[in-house]
Amino acid sequence: MFDYYLRLALRRCRQNLAVVGLLVLTMAIGIASTMTAMTIFGALAGEPLPGISPQLYVATMDAREAVDKDNPDYKQPDSYLKLGDAKALVDAHRARQQLALAQSYIEASNPDGKQSDQVTGFMVYGEPLGMLGVPLRYGRPWTAQELAARAPVVVIDSDLAQKLFGSENAVGRGVLMGKQVFRVIGVTAPWKPHTTFLDLPRNQGDPLGSNEQFFVPAEAALAAGVGPLTSGECGKGAPVISFQSAEVRHCRWLEVWTRLDTPAQVAGWRAFLAGYADAQHAAGRYVYPPQPKLYGTRAWMTLNHVVPDDVRLNLMLAGAFLLLCMVNVAGLLAARFLRRQADVAIRRALGASKRTVFVQHIVETGVLGLAGGVLALPLTGLGLWIVRMQPVSYSEAARFSPGVFGVLLLLSLAVGLLVGVLPAWRVCRQPPALQIKVA
Amino acid sequence: MRHVVNPLLRHRLMPLLVVLQVALACAIACNALFLLQQKLVPILTPDGIGAPDRLVMAWNIASRGKPWPTSRLLEVRQALRALPGVSAASVAGSLPMETNAQMNGEAIAEDTRIKADDAAVYIGADLVDTLGLQLVAGRDFSAEEQAIQYHGMGINDSGPTIITRALAHRLFPDGHALGKVIRIGDAADAAHRTVVGVVQHLMSNKFDADGGNVDYTMLFPGVPGDWPMPVFAVRAAPGADVERVRKAVKDTIHRELGNQLIQGFEPSIQMYGDMRAHALAKFRAAVWLLAGVSVVVLVVTLAGIMGLTGYWVQQRTRQIGIRRALGARRHHILRELQLENLLVVGAGVLLGLACAYGINLWLMRHYELTRLSWPYLPFGAALMLLLGQLAVLSPALRASRVPPVVATRSV
Numbered sequence: 093m094f095d096y097y098l099r100l101a102l103r104r105c106r107q108n109l110a111v112v113g114l115l116v117l118t119m120a121i122g123i124a125s126t127m128t129a130m131t132i133f134g135a136l137a138g139e140p141l142p143g144i145s146p147q148l149y150v151a152t153m154d155a156r157e158a159v160d161k162d163n164p165d166y167k168q169p170d171s172y173l174k175l176g177d178a179k180a181l182v183d184a185h186r187a188r189q190q191l192a193l194a195q196s197y198i199e200a201s202n203p204d205g206k207q208s209d210q211v212t213g214f215m216v217y218g219e220p221l222g223m224l225g226v227p228l229r230y231g232r233p234w235t236a237q238e239l240a241a242r243a244p245v246v247v248i249d250s251d252l253a254q255k256l257f258g259s260e261n262a263v264g265r266g267v268l269m270g271k272q273v274f275r276v277i278g279v280t281a282p283w284k285p286h287t288t289f290l291d292l293p294r295n296q297g298d299p300l301g302s303n304e305q306f307f308v309p310a311e312a313a314l315a316a317g318v319g320p321l322t323s324g325e326c327g328k329g330a331p332v333i334s335f336q337s338a339e340v341r342h343c344r345w346l347e348v349w350t351r352l353d354t355p356a357q358v359a360g361w362r363a364f365l366a367g368y369a370d371a372q373h374a375a376g377r378y379v380y381p382p383q384p385k386l387y388g389t390r391a392w393m394t395l396n397h398v399v400p401d402d403v404r405l406n407l408m409l410a411g412a413f414l415l416l417c418m419v420n421v422a423g424l425l426a427a428r429f430l431r432r433q434a435d436v437a438i439r440r441a442l443g444a445s446k447r448t449v450f451v452q453h454i455v456e457t458g459v460l461g462l463a464g465g466v467l468a469l470p471l472t473g474l475g476l477w478i479v480r481m482q483p484v485s486y487s488e489a490a491r492f493s494p495g496v497f498g499v500l501l502l503l504s505l506a507v508g509l510l511v512g513v514l515p516a517w518r519v520c521r522q523p524p525a526l527q528i529k530v531a
Numbered sequence: 532m533r534h535v536v537n538p539l540l541r542h543r544l545m546p547l548l549v550v551l552q553v554a555l556a557c558a559i560a561c562n563a564l565f566l567l568q569q570k571l572v573p574i575l576t577p578d579g580i581g582a583p584d585r586l587v588m589a590w591n592i593a594s595r596g597k598p599w600p601t602s603r604l605l606e607v608r609q610a611l612r613a614l615p616g617v618s619a620a621s622v623a624g625s626l627p628m629e630t631n632a633q634m635n636g637e638a639i640a641e642d643t644r645i646k647a648d649d650a651a652v653y654i655g656a657d658l659v660d661t662l663g664l665q666l667v668a669g670r671d672f673s674a675e676e677q678a679i680q681y682h683g684m685g686i687n688d689s690g691p692t693i694i695t696r697a698l699a700h701r702l703f704p705d706g707h708a709l710g711k712v713i714r715i716g717d718a719a720d721a722a723h724r725t726v727v728g729v730v731q732h733l734m735s736n737k738f739d740a741d742g743g744n745v746d747y748t749m750l751f752p753g754v755p756g757d758w759p760m761p762v763f764a765v766r767a768a769p770g771a772d773v774e775r776v777r778k779a780v781k782d783t784i785h786r787e788l789g790n791q792l793i794q795g796f797e798p799s800i801q802m803y804g805d806m807r808a809h810a811l812a813k814f815r816a817a818v819w820l821l822a823g824v825s826v827v828v829l830v831v832t833l834a835g836i837m838g839l840t841g842y843w844v845q846q847r848t849r850q851i852g853i854r855r856a857l858g859a860r861r862h863h864i865l866r867e868l869q870l871e872n873l874l875v876v877g878a879g880v881l882l883g884l885a886c887a888y889g890i891n892l893w894l895m896r897h898y899e900l901t902r903l904s905w906p907y908l909p910f911g912a913a914l915m916l917l918l919g920q921l922a923v924l925s926p927a928l929r930a931s932r933v934p935p936v937v938a939t940r941s942v
Contacts, residue, residue, distance in 0.1 A: 111838070118831055125824075199794045210795035334759055335793040337596045401898045402817070409563065409824060416555040416828060420835035423548035427842030482820075483812040518544060 093448075094455065101456035105463075111428060112460070115421050119464030119507055120471055122417030127468065127500050128475030128490070129403075129410035135489035136299055136399045140285035144225045144351075145389040149358065151181070151348045153369045153384040156325075157377055169383050170293070172324045172344035175217070175310065177372070182218045186364045187350035188357060191218025192310070194320040194346050195291040198336065200248070200306065202256045203266045203273050209255050213248075213306030214290070215313045215320060215346075221247065221280065223351055226307075231263040231278035238277075239309050244316065246274035247307045253279050267306075270338070272316035274308065289389050291347055292396045294321045299398050299486050310346065314338050320345050362386050403486060418511050425460075426515035429453055436519055446520045453516035454509060461508010465501055472500060535871050538847070545843045549836055550879040553915055556832040557883025560825055561911040562890055565903050567821040570814045572738075576745050578627050578807070579695070579732030581663020582766075586803035587777045589763040589784050590629045595793040598759040601680065605754065607787045608656065611763060614779045616771030621662075621764045623655025624684065624755035627734045628803070628810040632760040634686055635737055638694075638749060640702040641712035641723070647701050650747040651735035652715075654685045654755045659693065659730065661764045667696055669709045669728030672752040676727075679753035686715060690751065692724035697746035699729050713749070724749065738814070764803075777802065829918060836922035840872065844930040851930055852937030861931040868927035869920060876919030880912045887911065 105112050139145050154169040155177060173181070178192035193214045201208030214220060221233040234245050246267055253262035253276070266273040288301040295301060308318070319338035324345030352358045362384075369382035387395065429436075436449055472492070479490035539546045580586060604622045612620040625632050638650040658664070659671045676691050692713060699708035708726045715722045733748040754761075763784070767776040781800040792798065799806070844851075851864055891903035 114834055114838070118834070121827065121831070197795060334597050335593050335595055339596070405566070405894070405898065406820075409559065412555065412559050413824065413828060416552065416559060417831060419548065419552045419555060420831055423545070423552060423835055424838045426544060426548065427839055430846075431842065482816045483809075484816070 093451075097452045097455040098459070100452065101459045104456060105459065108428075111424065115424055115428075115460055116463045116467055118417050118421050118424075119461060119504070119511075120467035122414040123464060123468040123500065123504050123507060124471030124475055125410040126414045127472040127496060127503065128479065129407040130499070131472075131476060131492070131496050132479060132486060132489050133399070133403055133407045134495075135491070136287055136403060136486055138286060140287045140289045140389065140393075141225060142286075144223075145285070145289065147351050147353050148389050149350050149352055149361070149386045150389075150392050151350070151365050151384065151386055153365070153378075153382040154380045155344055155369075155372070155378055155382065156380055159379055169385065170325070170344075171347045172293070173346055173348060174344050175314075175340070175346060177344075177368075178346040178348050179217055181348050181365070181368060184364065184368075187352055187361045189219070189223040189351040190348065191216055191220055191223055192346040192348045193217070193220065193290060194310070194324070195294040196306075196308075196313070196318065197321045198269055198318055200252065200256065201268045203268050205268065207256045209252060209305075211252055211305035212302055213304050213308065215310040215318070216307055217310045217346065220307050221278070223349075224285075226283045226304075227281045229279050229281050230261045231276070233278055234309060239311075242309065242312045242315055244272050244274045244312050245277045245309065247278040247280060248276055249280045249282050249303060249305045251282050251303065252305045269306075269308065269313070270317035274312070274316070280307075287393070287398055289393050289398065290349070292392070292398065293324075296396075297485055299400065300488055314340070358386065400484075400486060402484070414507070418507060421460075422511040422514050425457060425511060426518055429515045429519040433519065433522065437522075440520075440523075449520035450516050453519060454512050457512025457516065458505065458508045461504050461506075461511070462501075464508065465504025468500060468504060469497070472496070535867055535874065539871065539875065542843075545839050546875045549839055549875050550882065552832055552835050553876050553879025553919065554882035554886060556828050557880050557911055557915045558886035558890060559828050560914065561884070561887035561903065561907050562894070563821050563825045563828070564911065565891070565907050566900075567818055567825065568907075569901070570817040570821065573734070573745055573814055574811055574818065576734060577732040578734035579662070579664055579730060579746075580627065580803060581665065583803045583807070585767045585769070585771075585773060586662070587765040587767065587773070587780050587800065588626065588629070588803050588806050589765070589780055589798060589800045590626070590806070591631065591796060591799040592761060592763075592784065592788060593793045593796055594759045594788075594791055596791075598757050599761070599788070599791065601754045601756050604761050605656075607783070608763065610783050610787060611765050611780060614765075614776065614783065616768050616776045616779075617765055618768035618771075619657060619661040619766040621655045621657045621660075622754055623653055623658060623762050623764065624758050625651075625736055625760075626653060626655070626658075626662075626762045626764055627736055628806045629736055629762050630738070630810055632758075633737050634684070634755075635735075636686055636715040636749070637717065638698065638702060638747070639714045639717060639721075641714055643703075645702050645704070647698055647744070647747050649735075649737060649744060650698060650749055651737055652686055652749050652751060653733070654681075654751040654753060655762075655764075656752065656754055658750055658764070659728075661766050662733070663766065664733060665731040666693075667729050667731050668699075669693070669726070671728060672750075676752045681753055681756040684755045684758055685751055685753055686755075687722050688751075689723040690725075690753075691727040693728040693730055693750040694726055695733050695746050695748045696729055696731055698748065699726070701747065724751070736810075738810075773802070829914075832915075833918055833922050836872075836876070836919060837925065840868075840923050841926040841929075844868065844926045848930075848933055848937060851933045852935055852939075855933060855935035855937075856939075864931040864933070865927050868930055869923055872919050872923035872927075873916065876916055880915045883915065884908050884912060 150171050152169045152171045182190045182192050193216045196215050197212050200211050238245055250260040253260050257265055262276045265276050282303050284301050284303045287299050288295045317338045319336055323334050323337050323340050324343045326343040365384045369384040372378045373382050476490040480487050608620050608622045624634055634652040635649045636652050638647045656677050681688055711726050713724045735745045735748050765780050767773045894900045
């Protein structure tokens with residue numbers, strides 16, 4: 093029977109091609125705009141590190157050590173801590189894993205200086221590779237002894253290794269950073285979180301970020317004159333902003349991240365953090381009540397507006413537009429079906445039940461919906477291409493993926509069936525006798 | 532009127548679908564047009580720069596380690612000023628269209644306490660000349676004022692200021708801004724700035740502020756101290772080869788500051804027009820997007836209303852024939868259908884305006900949006916009513932041509 097309805101639907105679609113074309117096109121435009129907006133939103137709002145980032149937490153507190161009243165830039169406690177505080181929190185080992193880090197942007201070259209590259213990476217106190225799940229290709233991460241001894245070691249990614257040394261396995265080679273040669277102990281695969289979430293203050297306006305091409309022990313880097321991208325919060329009043337400076341003794345410049353798997357661990361670490369902050373305040377180091385807080389990755393990203401408002405607004409706009417298209421198509425379909433009331437009346441008089449009439453019409457709208465979906469595919473491609481052409485920070489998120497394709501098919505079928513419900517119900521509702529009389 | 536309303540109430544499906552469609556379209560169009568207008572503000576507001584095709588900007592210059600001392604920046608400025616074909620040169624903390632670093636302050640009129648949030652502050656030497664600003668009242672900074680040395684950035688220091696006419700109107704509605712004092716922020720020890728001049732326009736470099744504020748700008752003389760991202764502006768003399776001046780500026784910047792720049796940041800030496808196009812590209816793109824959305828929404832709605840009305844008129848062909856047979860003229864039928872459309876679309880518009888307003892309130896709470904301004908609502912309503920009339924025209928004309936004889940046939 094379904095087969096028969098399908099053939100009937102196809103035959104009917106060939107009648108009055110202009111209207112059918114309008115219906116399909118309207119649905120396709122609605123679906124394509126929603127798919128475009130959803131693709132971008134999905135790429136930006138997903139987990140930055142699937143399986144890992146949901147367990148990561150960042151600490152914030154008011155760690156200012158001098159009176160800083162009327163500073164309009166200071167609205168709430170931020171995530172930056174001084175090296176001493178960061179070390180104390182990491183060295184306590186109260187969480188499952190913990191580290192302190194800061195974004196850095198430096199020139200790295202091979203020891204003779206012939207090959208060099210500008211790279212972004214992290215200055216870290218702790219062990220980053222295991223905690224962030226950075227895949228290691230060669231070598232090993234640094235040890236606690238190397239970290240404590242401020243050993244000049246570095247982990248670089250395979251792209252940088254290729255660029256500096258012409259081969260991926262650069263373990264044992266030397267990389268000149270700042271004033272010193274660092275020994276490569278590990279080479280990672282090219283890696284970055286899907287969206288930026290670590291050290292957000294230094295990554296503002298760049299939701300997609302770039303590959304993290306090196307990890308270096310923070311203190312060893314400072315000793316070599318390598319500093320964070322900006323020096324962070326350096327004290328009272330109007331701060332002197334400086335770039336790439338290793339003179340950060342007086343600055344709060346590191347973020348402390350922890351991995352906490354269970355609510356009990358979260359509560360435990362929160363209590364430890366509060367205890368540490370209160371002790372510092374009581375000792376007179378922190379002049380303000382510290383208000384320590386833990387933020388999960390997702391909450392931290394929301395607080396810092398990592399997904400631009402425009403992306404959310406566009407998603408809502410696209411959704412509203414799809415709704416409009418659906419109401420529109422439902423209306424046109426109702427008109428189309430009701431024009432054929434006489435045919436339906438004859439079928440009903442010949443014994444077709446309301447149910448079969450309903451199913452027949454639903455099959456027809458389903459076919460139209462799928463046709464709309466097929467047409468929406470190139471239109472979505474066009475939409476994503478248009479977004480990629482835009483001068484916006486998230487344009488690279490506008491990429492077609494197989495997941496998008498699946499969602500699109502489901503969406504178009506759902507749209508097709510949903511818009512058909514009202515017209516199909518309307519057409520099968522009238523009693524056959526009346527319709528025959530009218531006809 | 533009754534014979535127009537009654538059929539609507541008897542056959543509810545078609546009018547209801549039209550109402551729903553119009554309401555949705557109206558809500559979307561009002562909000563989209565409102566967003567569009569906000570994105571248009573920085574594009575349409577005059578930036579105040581005179582003869583922009585002779586202005587070369589050097590920006591994206593950041594010092595590595597610690598900021599350059601003011602004396603060093605003034606030397607570079609002197610070197611730029613001395614280039615052949617250059618009539619004026621300035622160094623400033625930030626300038627219009629330079630969005631990497633912004634200085635903003637809350638400007639409060641000393642006497643009246645009227646406030647303007649987020650007024651842009653440009654601290655720089657000889658900006659009125661170099662940028663070609665139009666003084667409409669008062670005077671430019673004097674040589675002594677220009678020579679001021681700040682210890683900090685300068686935003687917390689007292690002294691003279693030149694403000695835009697828009698800011699003057701906002702802070703001093705009585706029209707007498709000259710000689711008045713503006714406090715920067717409401718702290719007890721806030722800086723005091725005395726207005727010595729008013730310029731016609733000068734655009735803020737913070738665009739995402741709410742609509743009207745992009746022309747709220749203050750100029751301070753001198754050069755900001757401890758500022759790691761200076762901007763240089765160089766004006767080419769009339770008759771000079773602008774491209775050659777640009778190249779000379781580029782060489783000078785690289786020669787003077789090259790070895791102290793932060794690694795991996797290439798300074799941008801551009802014509803002001805290119806810089807403006809670059810800074811506003813995002814807004815232009817958003818305007819195109821929103822305009823496209825609005826047009827598609829209207830076209831889809833137009834097609835929808837036409838389709839539905841066409842069917843509904845066709846369904847009533849026999850009734851129309853009867854009315855014609857009973858003496859109704861063709862224009863009666865036409866007017867009736869137009870009136871009917873007006874009622875149905877009007878109902879949709881009322882619903883849509885309520886929705887548009889509700890959506891805007893919700894957006895205001897969750898995003899940094901301003902209140903939907905009132906003119907958008909009647910404008911949106913008129914647009915939808917016009918659209919409805921346009922959509923009904925062809926079906927109504929067809930209906931009015933139904934011959935009375937149809938009434939005698941069984942259709």
